[in-house]
Amino acid sequence: MIHQLAAVDKRAKIGKSVTVEPFTTIAGDVEIGEGTWIGSNVTIMDGARIGNNCRIFPGTVISAIPQDLKFDGEVTQVIIGDRTTLRECVTINRGTKALGFTKIGNDCLIMATSHVAHDCVLGNGVIIANGCGIAGHVEIGDFVVMGGLSAIQQFGKIGKHAMISGGSLIRKDVPPYVKVGRDPISYAGINSVGLRRRGFSNDKIFEIQKIYRAIFQMKMNVSQASSYVEKEMLPTAERDEILEFIKNSPSGIVKGYGTGRE
Structure with missing residues (x-):
């Protein structure tokens, strides 16, 4: 051949x-x-x-x-x-x-x-x-x-199950399970369609969404939000993976939706 x-x-x-x-x-x-x-x-x-x-x-x-x-x-x-x-x-x-x-x-x-x-x-x-x-x-x-x-x-680091919008410039790390877009690049919600295609249940998707609401939409910085998630939310494989990714991101993660903060 x-x-x-x-x-x-x-x-x-x-x-x-x-x-x-x-x-x-x-x-x-x-x-x-x-x-x-x-x-x-x-x-x-x-x-x-x-x-x-x-x-x-x-x-x-x-x-x-x-x-x-x-x-x-x-x-x-x-x-x-x-x-x-x-x-x-x-x-x-x-x-x-x-x-x-x-x-x-x-x-x-x-x-x-x-x-x-x-x-x-x-x-x-x-x-x-x-x-x-x-x-x-x-x-x-x-x-x-x-x-x-x-x-x-x-x-750069991109977490699993993430989705990056076309034409993006990725200068910060993208945590797992999220969508990112806009310029400058920022959080745009979780990749719920991709997660469903991979067999994630609605309950698990809601859990991930709740974690990222705390991280990106509760007007806390990333360190404060990570501490809040660790204290207030039950430990699961997905929660721990997200927190570990953020902890091990030397350049920091992308901006939150509409916050203008890293």
Whole structure:
């Protein structure tokens, strides 16, 4: 299933039933899982580790060296999970010595011309729409949806099940389960539609909504609101996850709805 006009290094480890279309180049230190389809004019460089049943569309470049001045030629990787789709002209750079790899989870969709920089970690089920830019060291949780032409600055964190409006500039961390939009970026409610699609009950969605009302709409700063939630609301996995995210956000979270405060 490897076209005769593809350039595949003999050292590359290619799984069963892999299709490689013409004019694609695959380097030697590459591993590709079973059933993956690789379109024409794809470049897969040293350090790529690609899972089973992925789809990689024309023009994509995987595991090029980082666009980072601290990179010193160290051996690093790009790790891509199973059933992930990379559309046309996506670029994913490998890691630096800071983390050692860039990682994309299972069942992700990264749409055309988007860029994932060095040392990023994307969870499972992530959707990145067309033309997004993700700078180095960014962490994106499971089932995040990122609207087209959005950008996340370096070291940013996006909590799981969050939804980012198209054209957004993300300079602060986005906590889990929320929607963010507007300019400057701010809280726009919880991602109730996404949560229902993922099997969250109405009671659980209401609980999450109540937590964020305290954080963003009760005219307290984030520290005061976090203390209030911890004292006044019953401990649950979702409550604790939200509080832990806020606690571990060195750059702070996005603004609250209509408050103008960080």
